[in-house]
Amino acid sequence: MTTPKVPKDVYEAELFRLQSELVTLQEWVRATGARVAVVFEGRDAAGKGGTIKRISEYLSPRVARIAALPAPTERERTEWYFQRYAAHLPAGGEIVLFDRSWYNRAGVEKVMGFCTAEDHARFLHQAPVFERMLIDDGVLLRKYWFSVSDKEQLRRFRSRLADPVRRWKLSPMDLESIARWEDYSRAKDEMFAHTDTPDSPWYVVESDIKRNARLNMIAHLLSTIPYREVKHPKVKLPKRPPADDYERPPREMFTQVPDHAARLAGDPEADA
Numbered sequence: 001m002t003t004p005k006v007p008k009d010v011y012e013a014e015l016f017r018l019q020s021e022l023v024t025l026q027e028w029v030r031a032t033g034a035r036v037a038v039v040f041e042g043r044d045a046a047g048k049g050g051t052i053k054r055i056s057e058y059l060s061p062r063v064a065r066i067a068a069l070p071a072p073t074e075r076e077r078t079e080w081y082f083q084r085y086a087a088h089l090p091a092g093g094e095i096v097l098f099d100r101s102w103y104n105r106a107g108v109e110k111v112m113g114f115c116t117a118e119d120h121a122r123f124l125h126q127a128p129v130f131e132r133m134l135i136d137d138g139v140l141l142r143k144y145w146f147s148v149s150d151k152e153q154l155r156r157f158r159s160r161l162a163d164p165v166r167r168w169k170l171s172p173m174d175l176e177s178i179a180r181w182e183d184y185s186r187a188k189d190e191m192f193a194h195t196d197t198p199d200s201p202w203y204v205v206e207s208d209i210k211r212n213a214r215l216n217m218i219a220h221l222l223s224t225i226p227y228r229e230v231k232h233p234k235v236k237l238p239k240r241p242p243a244d245d246y247e248r249p250p251r252e253m254f255t256q257v258p259d260h261a262a263r264l265a266g267d268p269e270a271d272a
Contacts, residue, residue, distance in 0.1 A: 003212060011211045018218045019058050026063050026095065028227035033092035035139045038221065039101045042146030043184060044174045045156040047207040051146070051214045052097050055221075059095070068099035081105060081123060082130050089139065102127065106191035108173065111183045124194040131200040140225060141200055144217055145188075146207040150181055 067088040207213035
């Protein structure tokens with residue numbers, strides 16, 4: 001049975017409600033010093049980035065930040081594998097959204113041969129231990145796998161190819177993933193077998209319908225954290241004091257940004 005797409009007006013209303021709850025969560029995190037780490041994984045074009053954007057849209061970048069690490073440097077390649085990811089974990093009062101994470105080793109690195117078989121086996125052994133340590137230390141860790149079908153992934157790739165503002169998202173790795181669909185499937189199955197634990201389970205988000213996936217993921221995240229509304233003192237805007245002897249310099253003294261908007265609005269004086 002195919003799940004129907006949520007109507008746009010219903011989606012927008014519910015998304016805003018959930019985003020308002022995310023702000024409440026943020027204030028609870030800030031007030032209590034909680035540490036929240038959310039891992040977003042899945043195939044290319046599975047909808048991770050769009051969901052992260054909706055989560056962070058109204059949140060303070062001082063509290064909620066996105067960790068999207070580039071390829072490791074030569075020095076980082078000689079470190080303990082988890083070391084560079086640990087540096088991005090949340091401190092007290094922070095939320096970190098990992099747009100891909102240490103699970104690169106179980107996915108792209110495994111499939112593309114960027115790590116050895118020994119590196120991969122060591123990762124599968126150490127990842128549950130690493131996550132257990134985070135949880136024992138009080139980090140609220142949540143892991144989401146965005147599941148997209150091969151047909152829908154290909155449709156999204158074609159859409160990116162035809163869109164000048166999203167074409168940059170179609171990388172050589174994306175193209176390679178088309179030919180290696182089954183390899184990625186086997187790697188994901190092996191990863192789940194080792195890292196889908198009672199302490200740190202994977203939550204699978206069916207993401208062929210983006211609207212539904214976003215609502216489902218955000219609602220679930222909120223349901224797993226025991227946050228509450230934090231009371232803030234009422235803010236009263238002060239009265240502006242009367243003008244003294246200050247006189248604003250004329251605008252002509254400063255270099256103004258050209259009024260591009262006025263030209264679009266058809267103002268005949270805009271180009272004067």
